[in-house]
Amino acid sequence: MKALRRSSTSSGPTSSPPPEAASSPPTTSSAWVHLRSLLVVASSSSSPSVSSPLAERGGLKSPWSRRKRKRVLSAKQWFRLFSANGRLRDGGAKLLKRVRSGGVDPAIRSEVWPYLLGVYNLNSSESERNITKAKNRKEYEKLRRQCRLLAHQRNSRNSLTAVDELDFTGIIEVPPSPISQEVNPNLYFHIEDMKQLDIIEEEEDKTDTESSDSESSDEEDSDNVPLHSVDAEEEPKFTRTASVRDDFSSSSRTTEDFSTWQRIIRLDALRTSPEWVLHTLKQAEVSEEEASQAASAVGLKDYDHLDACMVYHAARLVAILEAYAVYDAEIGYCQGMSDLLSPIVAIMEDDSVAFWCFVGFMRKARHNFRLDEAGIRRQLKIVSRIIQCKDSHFYKHLEKLQAEDCFFVYRMVVVLFRRELTFEQTVCLWEVMWADQAAVRTGIGLSAWARIRLRAPPTDDLLLYAIAACVLQKRKLIIEKYSSMDEILRECNGIAGQLDVWRLLDDAHDLVVNLHDKI
Known part of the structure; x- marks a missing residue:
């Protein structure tokens, strides 16, 4: 999909494919590329949306039932969740339940989202969060300095190339880049100054490490809940600023x-x-x-x-x-x-x-x-498996159209329904999804959910169940009227503004209840 293609392979603004490219039949070897190009085509002639309800729900209670859809987490409820020292009373289980049931009041999203996204530990006190916030701010500022440094290094190399034949060894004037103006538009650098900037950064790292040792020990003493260790183990090991400096400064390719x-x-x-x-x-x-x-x-x-x-x-x-x-x-x-x-x-x-x-x-x-797209392919397989387990007749029809791989929902997977939903619908879906992922990430498992009488277990893949539910809502239309994957693709690309996000979540939840142990 050109609009979402890996940027390192693109050298200019993305443009939509010509109509003839979208209409020509794909060959076996080029089907994947053909599909990716089609995914940016939003057909203005999409057929009207025809919904088909999912099968019987099995009588299990949904946290998104009609009577709960408007019960967002309010500011009043939010403040009541905290104890006197600013700690969530039950380790965050009630918070996640409420968000999972109805989302978050827009007025408090900026306060709630850092908990859902793991910025703050669900069991942290106010003082611990203040420490975390200060550390995070310092690291973000380091990253921004590193961005400016990379820009200066590139500009310095360009300047060195331009003056390579000139006979002087003094100060090299670097034309101020737009980013360098953020620091000082009149900065001049010696060649050695670049090395000095790295040395200063390294000294700051040492200072931060020394000052944070005592802080981190205090945090470990005060935060003895095992959920924190579960969270840390499951987070991927991202490259931090110390190693990033080495990566970028030692390789001209990486700087490029x-x-x-x-x-x-x-x-x-x-x-x-x-x-x-x-x-x-x-x-x-x-x-x-x-x-x-x-x-x-x-x-x-x-x-x-x-x-x-x-x-x-x-x-x-x-x-x-x-x-x-x-x-x-x-x-x-x-x-x-x-x-x-x-x-x-x-x-x-x-x-x-x-x-x-x-x-x-x-x-x-x-x-x-990821460049190898392994993550996307895995998710498409899960969507396909959900549809197969839920509706074998519909799945056989997709097989007949050679669409059982579900590549027609590629865009939904990559940008998480961002193109299919309005702003408010998007954030409603995402914060419910984040609540599920936070429950999985922090180890709030079956016992906690049983205590709050929520019958569906949290899942890391709620989005994929929602995508499958979206496709299943179109099953009748697809079976009766569509005879190719391209037609299904155009339908999926043309559903923007037609979805009821809470019905979508309701159907996704029912799929989780019935199929989570089979997927």
């Missing part, structure tokens, strides 16, 4: 990779649709001067067609995505990641908190952006 990511990030940030973003009041009222300063700091250009709030939003996307590319150099940046970050930036006004929420989100979603 960052430059490529940086360029694609800026293009994608400016393409964000205003219809996909609902800002907080503070962000919506940002002035043109503030937006211009933010854009200049991260090198954004050609944004005159955008409102100030969207320019400011794009600048924040660039800063956070660049930092993530350094943080997780194995993944770097791929097109589609900006779609996942955009709602978080719209909700979170603090860049540091938004960054760490995104890190928590990407803990699982990062597999969607």
